[in-house]
Each structure stands twice: as C-alpha cells, then as structure tokens.
Amino acid sequence: AQSVAQPEDQVNVAEGNPLTVKCTYSVSGNPYLFWYVQYPNRGLQFLLKYITGDNLVKGSYGFEAEFNKSQTSFHLKKPSALVSDSALYFCAVRVNNDMRFGAGTRLTVKP
Amino acid sequence: NAGVTQTPKFQVLKTGQSMTLQCAQDMNHEYMSWYRQDPGMGLRLIHYSVGAGITDQGEVPNGYNVSRSTTEDFPLRLLSAAPSQTSVYFCASSYSHGQTTELFFGSGTQLSVL
Numbered sequence: 001a002q003s004v005a006q007p008e009d010q011v012n013v014a015e016g017n018p019l020t021v022k023c024t025y026s027v028s029g030n031p032y033l034f035w036y037v038q039y040p041n042r043g044l045q046f047l048l049k050y051i052t053g054d055n056l057v058k059g060s061y062g063f064e065a066e067f068n069k070s071q072t073s074f075h076l077k078k079p080s081a082l083v084s085d086s087a088l089y090f091c092a093v094r095v096n097n098d099m100r101f102g103a104g105t106r107l108t109v110k111p
Numbered sequence: 112n113a114g115v116t117q118t119p120k121f122q123v124l125k126t127g128q129s130m131t132l133q134c135a136q137d138m139n140h141e142y143m144s145w146y147r148q149d150p151g152m153g154l155r156l157i158h159y160s161v162g163a164g165i166t167d168q169g170e171v172p173n174g175y176n177v178s179r180s181t182t183e184d185f186p187l188r189l190l191s192a193a194p195s196q197t198s199v200y201f202c203a204s205s206y207s208h209g210q211t212t213e214l215f216f217g218s219g220t221q222l223s224v225l
Contacts, residue, residue, distance in 0.1 A: 034213055036214075042219070043216030094211070096210070097167065
C-alpha cells in the first residue's frame, strides 16, 4: 500500500538549533511527497513538495526537505529553529485522488 | 482571496441528528475533498470530487454523503450522527486531481456528537 510514516510523535529542540522531522515512505512508482504544517485551530498549510529532480527541496518559512531514494525517506529540516515553528507537521503522499497523511509530529521549539 | 471557507467552525449534535457542513472555494479548483482528523491517525479521506457532478468515496465514507452541483461548493452531509463521528473535519481543494498538486485547506469544523 502507498503510505508514509512519521516515526516520532514529538520532537523538541531549542531555539536556534537545527531541527529535523522524519518521514519514510512506501510507494510503488514515482513518489510525490509533501509536507504540511498545522498551527493550533487552523487548517493544514502546504510547505513544500518533491516531484522529481534535485533531492533537496526548499519551501516556505525557511524549511527544506531531503529526498533519499535509497533510504525511502523525506525528512523535513530547518537550519535554525524559531519558537514560532512550534506546530504539528504532516508528511503526505498523493496517490491518485487521495492525499495520504502520516500521523503527524508535534514540534516544540523552546526559547 | 478567501481560499477555502468552511462553516460552521464548531457544532454540537445529538446522536441521530443530521446536519450539513459547508465548504466553498473561490480558486476555480477542479478537485475538492473532505477529510476527518482524529488524534494519532492523521487525516483520512471521506469523499472527494474531481469536478461538478462527479463524486466518489474515500477511505472512510460510511455515514456521510456529498454532492457537487457547482465548481465552488462541496457540502458534506451527516445523515444520522453517531458519537464515532466526533472529529475535526477539513475541506481541501486543488487545481487538479493530479498527483503532483498540493491541497489547500479550510480552517476546519470541530464536531461533537453526544
């Protein structure tokens, strides 16, 4: 089955430190991978996507993600975390007419 | 631009009641969908539409109906509410149903069924 997995329910980092939110995928054929962010009491917002080409994808708010085919991973990264980055992050893969989401990772950035 | 607009933001129902969650988008998007979000389970697709007059079931369609009479509107109907339908519901749209297109989400409806 086409799916993504987020192995960490919670990630805690200190402000100014680099952050990584992990995602692995299981997709037959070409993987079309996405990251979304959800702030409290809000809908999901699109951050970035991997379609093809460069394995390092840059997105909104200084986030980037690294696609690694051999490890079937698509980890979200940011060089220097901000307190305002604290939110719920979802990895997803679009399969036909469905966007299949991971369970989400709650990121907390402490001052 | 308003984007994707959902109403109401909050709703409390009694078991057996029916109601309609409204969703409208002003981006002329072809594809619209409804998801429910439950803790620890991410988002799951309820129903979707690839254009006016065309709807289909997603992963968890039981207890819900949809229709798409216009490009802009995609209401979700709960036929006879059950406590298992307590959830946060999101409407989402994209300009096509292609696999490379991202979704735009509404702000959600928090539904409690007592």
